[in-house]
Amino acid sequence: MIFHTVLNNKKKIHSDWLQEEVINLGDTTFVIPANYQYEILEVTEKYIARPDILSKDIYGDALYGDLLCELNGISNPFELNAGMLLIIPSPDNIMDFMYNPSVD
Numbered sequence: 001m002i003f004h005t006v007l008n009n010k011k012k013i014h015s016d017w018l019q020e021e022v023i024n025l026g027d028t029t030f031v032i033p034a035n036y037q038y039e040i041l042e043v044t045e046k047y048i049a050r051p052d053i054l055s056k057d058i059y060g061d062a063l064y065g066d067l068l069c070e071l072n073g074i075s076n077p078f079e080l081n082a083g084m085l086l087i088i089p090s091p092d093n094i095m096d097f098m099y100n101p102s103v104d
Contacts, residue, residue: 030067030097037090042083049078059091067097 010027014020047054051065051074058064069077072086089097 028099030070030099032071033093033096036093036096038093039088039090041086041088043080043086045082047080048082049080051077051080054080054086058088059094064094067094071097 010023010025012021013024015022041054043054051069052062055064055068056062065077068086068088069075069080071089072084074080
């Protein structure tokens with residue numbers, strides 16, 4: 001699950017094979033700030049394989065499901081299972097995780 005805002009923050013590279021600009025999917029998606037507030041949450045049945053619902057319930061927007069997965073070492077949202085413990089950044093800190101390549 002990749003949201004368009006995550007893709008929009010990735011750099012574009014030129015593909016010689018396609019002869020056009022393409023999104024570099026291997027580019028950095030987020031950064032972990034030096035100091036941030038978080039809670040530990042145990043995944044319940046409601047959130048099995050649904051980081052989008054978890055994000056919506058915590059932050060009011062499904063946008064951060066990818067970030068929650070990446071931060072917790074989950075490469076596939078179907079790996080999200082009941083009983084897992086997740087680091088959940090505070091809503092006050094969540095935007096600090098969004099990588100913006102134009103700032104570099």
